[in-house]
Amino acid sequence: MGKPAAERKMAIYTPIHLRAEANRLPCSAPGCCLPRYSVSRYCGQHARADRAYGHPLGKRLLPRHYAAERREVARFIRRNREDQSIRTALAFFQRWLELAASGDTDVPAPAQIARLAKNQVSALEMLCEAGAVWAYSERNQRALIDDERLTCALGNSISHLAPLTAIRKYEFRGKTLYRYSRVPKAERMEIGETIRRTLGVLLQAVTEAIEPRPITTRRVIPLHQFKLMICHPTIQ
Numbered sequence: 001m002g003k004p005a006a007e008r009k010m011a012i013y014t015p016i017h018l019r020a021e022a023n024r025l026p027c028s029a030p031g032c033c034l035p036r037y038s039v040s041r042y043c044g045q046h047a048r049a050d051r052a053y054g055h056p057l058g059k060r061l062l063p064r065h066y067a068a069e070r071r072e073v074a075r076f077i078r079r080n081r082e083d084q085s086i087r088t089a090l091a092f093f094q095r096w097l098e099l100a101a102s103g104d105t106d107v108p109a110p111a112q113i114a115r116l117a118k119n120q121v122s123a124l125e126m127l128c129e130a131g132a133v134w135a136y137s138e139r140n141q142r143a144l145i146d147d148e149r150l151t152c153a154l155g156n157s158i159s160h161l162a163p164l165t166a167i168r169k170y171e172f173r174g175k176t177l178y179r180y181s182r183v184p185k186a187e188r189m190e191i192g193e194t195i196r197r198t199l200g201v202l203l204q205a206v207t208e209a210i211e212p213r214p215i216t217t218r219r220v221i222p223l224h225q226f227k228l229m230i231c232h233p234t235i236q
């Protein structure tokens, strides 16, 4: 069990500057002994990495890093579009987009998925993106580790398929600039977790199917075996 209710309540109502002052342990990231930042478990740099990439040792993943995987996955999906599991996966993304666009807030990360739908992001784009990030992680296991970092990278890449919402417009040195709303980490992780839980097996099968040489350490999974595993409690 966690802390008793009274103590939890105290933790919530203690002003942040007092909690920050009491937060005197060193950073929790492996090998780091810098002081913690504010109320975070980590120092400033590791706290930023945790927020952006889902892990204090996470690194930035740009679309150009997995451009090759994206091309290969897109080609594979185009060729196998009539395959039952690919069709089910596309229908899953389509339903997710439609439910979020219609204002259903029970689906994972509804605000972000509704933004994608509003910007005409397709189910096919979402599947290609997720497949490409998955394949990149499989091929570059040290650059994108298969833990919260992959979950977050899936959420980041999907949520960046459409432009962010501009929340403020301002002038700077004669130029018009915009400030964009950030996608909260919790929503990016929710997208990543949903994809992992519902499509992980399929994405692994796609990754193995596009591999020019068979991966000897893993059993190759035929696509058709997993068509029934694609289900999610709120997207049906």
Ligand SMILES: [Zn+2]
Pocket: 027, 028, 029, 032, 033, 034, 042, 043, 044, 045, 046
């Ligand atoms: Zn640190």
